[in-house]
Amino acid sequence: MNIITTQNLSKAYHHKDGVVDAIKNISLSVEKGSFVTITGPSGSGKTTLLLTLAGLIRPTSGSFSFLEKELTHVADSELAHFRRKNVGFIMQSFALIPYLTCIQNVMMPLSLNKVDNAKQKSIAKEVLANVGLENRMNHLPRELSAGQQQRVAIARALINSPSVIFADEPTGNLDPSLSIEILNFLKSINKEKNITIVMVTHSPIAAEYGNVKIHLNNGQISSMINLN
Amino acid sequence: MNLLKLVWIELWNKKSQLISSLMAIVIGIGVIVGIRTINVYSEKAVAIKLDNLGANILVLPQAASIDDYYTSDIDAPTIPMEYVERILTSDIKGVDNMSPKLTRRITLDNKKYVLTGIQPKDEIASKPLWQTTGFGKELEASCAPSSDENTSHGYEDEKLKRKAVDTLDYSECLLGFQVAKALNLKEKEILKIQDKEFIVAKLLDETGTVDDDRIFVNLRAAQDIFGIPDQISAIEIMGCCNAISDGLLGRLRNILPDTRITTINQIVSTQIETNKMMNKTSVIFLIIILFVGSISIGNYMWANVNERRKEIGILRMIGTLKSEIYKILLLKAIILGLIGGILGYLLGTISAYYMGPVFAQIQVSAIPIFILWAVLISIGISILGSLLPAYFAAKIEPFSNMQEE
Ligand SMILES: Nc1ncnc2c1ncn2[C@@H]1O[C@H](COP(=O)(O)OP(=O)(O)OP(=O)(O)O)[C@@H](O)[C@H]1O
Numbered sequence: 001m002n003i004i005t006t007q008n009l010s011k012a013y014h015h016k017d018g019v020v021d022a023i024k025n026i027s028l029s030v031e032k033g034s035f036v037t038i039t040g041p042s043g044s045g046k047t048t049l050l051l052t053l054a055g056l057i058r059p060t061s062g063s064f065s066f067l068e069k070e071l072t073h074v075a076d077s078e079l080a081h082f083r084r085k086n087v088g089f090i091m092q093s094f095a096l097i098p099y100l101t102c103i104q105n106v107m108m109p110l111s112l113n114k115v116d117n118a119k120q121k122s123i124a125k126e127v128l129a130n131v132g133l134e135n136r137m138n139h140l141p142r143e144l145s146a147g148q149q150q151r152v153a154i155a156r157a158l159i160n161s162p163s164v165i166f167a168d169e170p171t172g173n174l175d176p177s178l179s180i181e182i183l184n185f186l187k188s189i190n191k192e193k194n195i196t197i198v199m200v201t202h203s204p205i206a207a208e209y210g211n212v213k214i215h216l217n218n219g220q221i222s223s224m225i226n227l228n
Numbered sequence: 229m230n231l232l233k234l235v236w237i238e239l240w241n242k243k244s245q246l247i248s249s250l251m252a253i254v255i256g257i258g259v260i261v262g263i264r265t266i267n268v269y270s271e272k273a274v275a276i277k278l279d280n281l282g283a284n285i286l287v288l289p290q291a292a293s294i295d296d297y298y299t300s301d302i303d304a305p306t307i308p309m310e311y312v313e314r315i316l317t318s319d320i321k322g323v324d325n326m327s328p329k330l331t332r333r334i335t336l337d338n339k340k341y342v343l344t345g346i347q348p349k350d351e352i353a354s355k356p357l358w359q360t361t362g363f364g365k366e367l368e369a370s371c372a373p374s375s376d377e378n379t380s381h382g383y384e385d386e387k388l389k390r391k392a393v394d395t396l397d398y399s400e401c402l403l404g405f406q407v408a409k410a411l412n413l414k415e416k417e418i419l420k421i422q423d424k425e426f427i428v429a430k431l432l433d434e435t436g437t438v439d440d441d442r443i444f445v446n447l448r449a450a451q452d453i454f455g456i457p458d459q460i461s462a463i464e465i466m467g468c469c470n471a472i473s474d475g476l477l478g479r480l481r482n483i484l485p486d487t488r489i490t491t492i493n494q495i496v497s498t499q500i501e502t503n504k505m506m507n508k509t510s511v512i513f514l515i516i517i518l519f520v521g522s523i524s525i526g527n528y529m530w531a532n533v534n535e536r537r538k539e540i541g542i543l544r545m546i547g548t549l550k551s552e553i554y555k556i557l558l559l560k561a562i563i564l565g566l567i568g569g570i571l572g573y574l575l576g577t578i579s580a581y582y583m584g585p586v587f588a589q590i591q592v593s594a595i596p597i598f599i600l601w602a603v604l605i606s607i608g609i610s611i612l613g614s615l616l617p618a619y620f621a622a623k624i625e626p627f628s629n630m631q632e633e
């Protein structure tokens with residue numbers, strides 16, 4: 001079953017110096033349970049594609065759907081509901097809220113989904129233990145190493161049992177051995193929980209983890225390899 | 229976690245910013261609460277004064293000042309008792325009631341008190357002259373409604389109404405609340421003034437006015453104590469309202485040329501003026517604080533939203549609705565308003581407590597209902613100031629790596 005489908009998806013940024021066509025006519029479909037990697041030179045539109053697929057920015061033209069549901073023209077609030085229910089995010093800069101402790105950061109998506117506090121706590125503890133941070137639950141992000149912060153972000157992405165996790169250079173700020181650790185973890189959740197992963201990366205090593213490999217050039221797909 | 233907790237943690241995280249943003253609101257609400265508190269007590273004091281007088285016209289010695297009426301020094305001027313008879317025997321209509329008084333300061337145990345000689349009701353009634361003139365009866369009937377209005381003076385607090393003294397023997401006295409406390413006297417005990425002994429007939433309730441420091445004795449006893457028989461320091465007259473406007477004052481002046489005749493409204497007019505001014509000031513302050521407070525909160529919110537663009541973006545990224553961002557900001561505004569209102573109330577009440585006696589010569593205590601107003605106004609101001617920042621906060625796009633550059 002296809003989890004993500006796009007038709008001629010394009011995004012143009014309107015800038016005072018002119019229009020930038022970040023992605024152009026992208027048509028693709030991603031099967032549920034895939035590990036998709038997106039590579040390409042800087043400025044080729046990788047982040048733009050990822051954000052569009054995740055419903056964070058609106059395409060200029062074309063369409064995209066999630067689990068057969070057309071999302072191109074739905075209201076902002078529906079997109080937000082889609083994100084809080086189905087999507088987890090892992091960003092290069094971790095995107096943690098600095099004044100919340102690890103566990104509070106991890107609990108946030110559950111609180112948005114109106115899970116009661118006791119349940120939020122127990123699930124968050126379990127997920128934090130999964131990423132090896134059971135001893136750091138009440139630490140603030142700044143009291144953690146970069147690798148630990150990224151694991152908090154992963155825990156937050158996992159907490160609402162999403163069907164897809166979008167990761168934009170999740171290992172970009174980490175040293176090589178930490179990167180491998182994080183990538184292995186992503187691979188394991190992809191395998192064990194059948195969570196679809198869409199990951200933008202610069203690193204050829206990271207790209208090897210994918211079973212669907214998309215290469216972008218100038219906002220267009222220059223190659224797409226499906227190993228499934 | 230929930231939105232409220234998120235807001236709370238965030239506010240707690242930046243305490244110093246919070247305090248500085250609240251400064252304007254706290255001071256503003258404080259000033260309003262302070263003025264209003266003093267004002268309420270000052271208005272009460274006026275009401276008490278008016279009701280304590282139980283009269284609306286005062287006949288004073290020509291040379292006396294208004295203050296002498298409340299507390300006179302030993303050499304304060306007096307008028308002869310005969311003036312009372314002069315009024316009674318005249319054909320002046322519209323005098324409902326009359327009570328001659330002699331008021332002087334005295335010293336007991338090295339402390340100063342005010343001694344007031346009064347004529348109790350039974351003595352008035354027993355005076356044949358007053359009965360033959362039909363004093364009271366007929367006039368009262370004709371003037372009853374308007375004189376009623378006069379005695380209440382628009383203040384409806386029953387407790388404040390002065391109770392008429394029905395009987396007070398030559399050897400009896402009534403003690404004001406503070407006097408009884410200071411002299412440690414109870415009912416039926418003996419108070420010695422110079423060489424005279426007085427039985428304490430009654431302890432008066434606390435009124436918050438100079439009456440608390442007053443000792444009441446029979447007028448004749450007071451005249452004997454001060455050695456000025458047949459002299460009084462004032463005649464309080466209950467005049468019929470219509471008669472006053474018909475020139476009662478002028479007619480009284482005609483028969484009592486060497487006196488000063490004034491109405492109660494003139495006496496308390498300065499305090500009434502002060503009250504009016506305080507009312508106006510608090511309205512002006514309310515308007516100022518509405519502007520300054522909401523601008524100051526708005527400014528804080530604006531800076532706060534800008535500083536937290538990234539966090540708001542993160543919240544949006546993980547699926548927080550625009551309406552929830554709005555809610556977060558408004559919750560924050562409400563919390564700020566709540567804190568500002570409570571602190572402002574405390575500040576205002578405490579300052580009123582200390583300033584009341586200094587500036588308005590009245591004792592002030594907290595008015596609990598004001599906390600409700602303080603909080604409501606403060607929250608209103610805070611929400612007003614936060615509307616625009618909240619609107620822009622909700623417009624912040626979901627976080628993406630690109631925003632960081
Ligand atoms: N907000 C924006 N406004 C205008 N132009 C933008 C904006 N965001 C991105 N672009 C442009 O769109 C193009 C694609 O950007 P994008 O961030 O998707 O590239 P990328 O492949 O992720 O690059 P990198 O590998 O450096 O992260 C770039 O040319 C960029 O300058």
Ligand SMILES: [Mg+2]
Pocket residue numbers: 046047048629
């Ligand atoms: Mg990028």
